Amino acid sequence: MKNNYDILVIGGGPAGALAAKTAADAGNSVCLIEKRPAIGTPVRCAEGIGKELLKEFIKPDPRWIAADIERARIISPNGTAISLEQDKAGNEVGYVLDRKIFDRELVWQAAEAGADVIVKTRATAPIMENGAVRGAKVLSVGTPADIRAEVVIAADGTEAQFARRAGLDTVVPLREMMSCAQYLMTDIDIDAGSTDFYLGNEIAPEGYLWVFPKGDRTANVGIGISGRKSRDGSRAKDYLDRFVAKNFPNGKTIEAIAGGVPVCRPLACTVADGLMVAGDAARVVDPITGGGIGNAMLTGRLAAQVASECIAAGNCSKEALMPYDAGWRASKMGTILERNYKVKEYFVTLDDAKLNTLAESIAQSSLKEFSVLALIKELITRNPKMLLELKALRDTLS
Numbered sequence: 001m002k003n004n005y006d007i008l009v010i011g012g013g014p015a016g017a018l019a020a021k022t023a024a025d026a027g028n029s030v031c032l033i034e035k036r037p038a039i040g041t042p043v044r045c046a047e048g049i050g051k052e053l054l055k056e057f058i059k060p061d062p063r064w065i066a067a068d069i070e071r072a073r074i075i076s077p078n079g080t081a082i083s084l085e086q087d088k089a090g091n092e093v094g095y096v097l098d099r100k101i102f103d104r105e106l107v108w109q110a111a112e113a114g115a116d117v118i119v120k121t122r123a124t125a126p127i128m129e130n131g132a133v134r135g136a137k138v139l140s141v142g143t144p145a146d147i148r149a150e151v152v153i154a155a156d157g158t159e160a161q162f163a164r165r166a167g168l169d170t171v172v173p174l175r176e177m178m179s180c181a182q183y184l185m186t187d188i189d190i191d192a193g194s195t196d197f198y199l200g201n202e203i204a205p206e207g208y209l210w211v212f213p214k215g216d217r218t219a220n221v222g223i224g225i226s227g228r229k230s231r232d233g234s235r236a237k238d239y240l241d242r243f244v245a246k247n248f249p250n251g252k253t254i255e256a257i258a259g260g261v262p263v264c265r266p267l268a269c270t271v272a273d274g275l276m277v278a279g280d281a282a283r284v285v286d287p288i289t290g291g292g293i294g295n296a297m298l299t300g301r302l303a304a305q306v307a308s309e310c311i312a313a314g315n316c317s318k319e320a321l322m323p324y325d326a327g328w329r330a331s332k333m334g335t336i337l338e339r340n341y342k343v344k345e346y347f348v349t350l351d352d353a354k355l356n357t358l359a360e361s362i363a364q365s366s367l368k369e370f371s372v373l374a375l376i377k378e379l380i381t382r383n384p385k386m387l388l389e390l391k392a393l394r395d396t397l398s
């Protein structure tokens, strides 16, 4: 195993793959390590992504698109549905991916650009010299080794340990680590063109339950709820099982997964001397939807761009790497993350009666735009009697 690179990327998810590809395209020597034996499995994701966002990074390919989505429905506790149609909205909704193939394609592109890819290799600790990260100690197929690098990009996902071991504060408050469970179900009656989001404190406290189609009678049926203990001690899986028993009693589960999604604010700082943090490890998941694939790719790519410039200039100090941190915070993604965090904090305070009132107020309206912003504006316009109640939401627009 070669043990000296310009850039070492930890993690073979979307953030790591985009970082490795971008860094290799810029002419750096790059190593991507992944602790699992195979890229892309097991899938811990509902696999939904907006079309426009996806296209910023890769040309859509039918090989890894499981479903083309025409509408999204938000369903309130009493069953009132807000339907956001593709044509009414005037822009495209999204895809449900097949991430087993998608993630491999991204890493394959990194390898093709020249990055070394090594699976079954776990970063166990940073190599620290004079307070700076200079690479990682790894266990590669059980054998310890050192991999040195000018810059390490930590893209090690939700359960990330690397940045914390290098001294960054990566703690996620318990209530903001969504606890998720998901079944890939088949033989179920669904609308194959619609991603459905179910809200309500009996259905998914402080979160939502989703049905994301992957074909005519197949879907990811999953749930994310607050990491806080529920009133009766139910876990995410218990809520999901109740929903499935009621709605898809004859469905067959062909895959079951559990996982966590951080819906907190991003890390206070995503760089240190010789270190950058990207994707879920940086906590850049959308706090409302829990979607993080696009933000992972964005931060992975930007991290590698800035790292390449710093390596060329011979300075990989925290200060030199800082344009990465400042760059994503100032981007559209950074603005949306901050706004959606505040919107999420408002919505988790609502009881089922208020959720029903809000849903009923806009169920019949046709939104001009498919976005959280359009929804908020419509809610405020349609509920003049709740103006005081909606103040927190209105403040997120300023």
Ligand SMILES: Cc1cc2nc3c(=O)[nH]c(=O)nc-3n(C[C@H](O)[C@H](O)[C@H](O)COP(=O)(O)OP(=O)(O)OC[C@H]3O[C@@H](n4cnc5c(N)ncnc54)[C@H](O)[C@@H]3O)c2cc1C
Pocket (backbone or CB within 6 Å): 010, 011, 012, 013, 014, 015, 016, 033, 034, 035, 036, 044, 045, 046, 047, 048, 049, 121, 122, 123, 124, 155, 156, 157, 158, 159, 160, 161, 180, 181, 182, 222, 258, 259, 260, 261, 278, 279, 280, 281, 285, 290, 291, 292, 293, 294, 296
């Ligand atoms: C149930 C669930 C549903 C979701 N649904 C959606 C959705 O519909 N749409 C969406 O956009 N997002 C969704 N997400 C979030 C999405 O999966 C993540 O935001 C996305 O995968 C983040 O990419 P990443 O590259 O940062 O991390 P990951 O994809 O988690 O990749 C990190 C990689 O690092 C590896 N790794 C970890 N530690 C080490 C180590 N020490 N050494 C080497 N390798 C290591 C891991 O094995 C992993 O492969 C969902 C998440 C969950 C849990």
